[in-house]
Amino acid sequence: MHGQTMMNPVPKPVGPLNLPPSLPNCFLLLRPHSRPQKRRDGDPHASPDDETATRPDEAVVCRQCLHPITSVVEQRVINSAHVHTFANPSGILFEIACYRNASGCGYIGPTSAEFTWFPGFVWRIAVCTNCLIHLGWRFIAVDGNFFHGLITSRLIFPKI
């Protein structure tokens, strides 16, 4: 009786159980690392490593979810600069980089000409099609010309 009443108040599950679960986690973390190494050693024909390495190098991806947004080949110089810094009507500064196509972008809200940063262009809000975070704006001219101004701090750029 005395032994049981002593055991019950002791928070057994909290103390000792914290240690064992961490051990299986360690093994799980090790496994994925060992797999790619076996692939490269065992399959010499799997040289597409080089090709797949080229594509990510050129991809500009969403910082929040890593969804591919655009590519370095889509970089454009608009008004003599690729990167611009503007303030919106609220005084918030945005550094944006200009790209022609951005296949990873979706567009929300109406097209607007208010406070446009590029004279002659109207704009629409551009978001990541995967996580819907606001990534920048699509600027459209009357003649149909367009480009994307993407907020640099919300993207991950390839290291060149």
Ligand SMILES: [Zn+2]
């Ligand atoms: Zn995203």
